[in-house]
Amino acid sequence: MIRNLSIKKKIVIWFALSMILIVGSMLGLIYAISQSVFNTDIQTQLMNQVDANAAEIEYLNSHELEEEYEAGDQFLEYKNGYLEIDDDFCDYINGIYTCLVDSDNNLLYGESPVRLSREQVFTHLKVEPLKYNGENYYIYERQLQGKNLDGLWVRGVASRSEGTHLLSTIVHNAAWLLPILAVLSVL
Numbered sequence: 001m002i003r004n005l006s007i008k009k010k011i012v013i014w015f016a017l018s019m020i021l022i023v024g025s026m027l028g029l030i031y032a033i034s035q036s037v038f039n040t041d042i043q044t045q046l047m048n049q050v051d052a053n054a055a056e057i058e059y060l061n062s063h064e065l066e067e068e069y070e071a072g073d074q075f076l077e078y079k080n081g082y083l084e085i086d087d088d089f090c091d092y093i094n095g096i097y098t099c100l101v102d103s104d105n106n107l108l109y110g111e112s113p114v115r116l117s118r119e120q121v122f123t124h125l126k127v128e129p130l131k132y133n134g135e136n137y138y139i140y141e142r143q144l145q146g147k148n149l150d151g152l153w154v155r156g157v158a159s160r161s162e163g164t165h166l167l168s169t170i171v172h173n174a175a176w177l178l179p180i181l182a183v184l185s186v187l
């Protein structure tokens with residue numbers, strides 16, 4: 001049947017098959033690159049947010065509290081003094097939850113969508129995946145350093161599904177746009 005076609009039609013068929021192959025390859029490549037970029041980006045944002053929030057916490061004794069008091073800051077009683085949590089501490093931003101916990105894993109400030117068991121706490125010193133109640137998250141913990149901050153940790157948690165929505169939007173748009181462009185080029 002193909003032998004009976006004119007050269008022009010054979011070239012169009014080969015061109016169309018080439019375009020289908022290219023479009024399929026491009027969709028796979030877009031998905032792989034998007035997945036890689038998303039995972040790297042969310043992990044970097046998580047670490048940066050936890051590190052930034054850790055810098056917003058300091059210990060003050062009663063005398064220092066009077067000198068350092070600023071409206072908007074939060075103050076928590078802690079070890080015969082106060083923890084000053086600067087108003088720049090973001091407990092939720094861009095899909096990242098951040099909280100302050102003590103060495104007994106008590107939530108002191110902020111919010112978190114996960115509750116870790118005793119075996120899980122303070123083991124996430126680098127960004128790691130975590131499955132909790134059927135959801136996939138990234139988690140990162142950092143111990144605070146400084147005067148009277150021993151035993152305090154900043155924990156960051158980011159849902160992997162929030163970024164998956166963005167990724168699926170990109171792939172979905174490419175999945176209908178690339179074939180339309182292929183059809184137009186064949187025509």
